[in-house]
Amino acid sequence: MALNTVSELDATAADYLNRSDLTPIIPTFRALAEVRLNRELRTRFQETQVTLSTVAGTATVPLPDDYLEARGLVRLTASPADLSYRTPASLSTLYGANSGMPAAYTVIGSNIKFGPVPDAVYSVELTYLAKVPPLSDANPTNWVLTNSPDLYIYATLLESAPYLKEDARLTVWGQLYDAALGRVQQQDERARWPSSPLSIQVTKW
Structure with missing residues (x-):
């Protein structure tokens, strides 16, 4: 399934959870995920x-x-x-x-x-x-979903675990989220700073 819009994100979350009765609450998981991203995600x-x-x-x-x-x-x-x-x-x-x-x-x-x-x-x-622009029907996508859909889906699923009282899933989604967050931060650092070694200029007086 594509993961480019808010409706696709919500549908993917429902598929991962294998629950057809969570449609009304998934937007709440997503909103809580955005709160988490605003606290922890820092990119250019x-x-x-x-x-x-x-x-x-x-x-x-x-x-x-x-x-x-x-x-x-x-x-x-x-x-x-x-x-x-x-x-x-x-x-x-x-x-x-x-x-x-x-x-x-x-x-x-x-x-x-x-x-x-x-x-x-x-x-x-x-x-x-x-802040990360919140997803909605009026704003169906944002730069996080475009560039890092895995981070968005894992953040959303992580917020579902306490609601569903699934302690094991809390660990699984948390590990996947942390790994995705780390990859995003590392990629941003590589894109922000030149990869060539620093050069030192010696000035003769």
């Missing part, structure tokens, strides 16, 4: 960028709804520059309520907080890791 396919705008006199800007982790923040206007990350305590110690051109940031809850507090509207570019 999750990297995305968005341009945000600060508000004069307001220290915070809401994070994107699909935000998982920040990779970096760049001020695009008024002398473009990388903004340095600070812990919340460090940001408050360094900048307090001072206003000016943002030079640093932190993440508090669902917001980015800038230091100093922006004194005008600034455009900033956030590079971050995004």
Whole structure:
């Protein structure tokens, strides 16, 4: 059976479980699998960028709804520059309520907080890791299902085991999921970094 769409994924899960009465609950297994993937999967396919705008006199800007982790923040206007990350305590110690051109940031809850507090509207570019787009009838596929259908099906089946009270299957699906996750992460590392050995340049003074 093909494994390219959400309906095919759900049908495959039912086939693996050899149960015809689980159709209503399989989407719940799949949704729980996506929660697990968002916690554990980290690949370059999750990297995305968005341009945000600060508000004069307001220290915070809401994070994107699909935000998982920040990779970096760049001020695009008024002398473009990388903004340095600070812990919340460090940001408050360094900048307090001072206003000016943002030079640093932190993440508090669902917001980015800038230091100093922006004194005008600034455009900033956030590079971050995004959540796996959830599958649905309106969104029948995503990059995980396209690139790693085995990971998706094993994650879904792993979430079925507690519901079905199948302790043995919990171990089996867990091992298959862990192996698939490891292969995906290794493949991503090979694709991200050059395979040629590092070269050292010697400069003569």
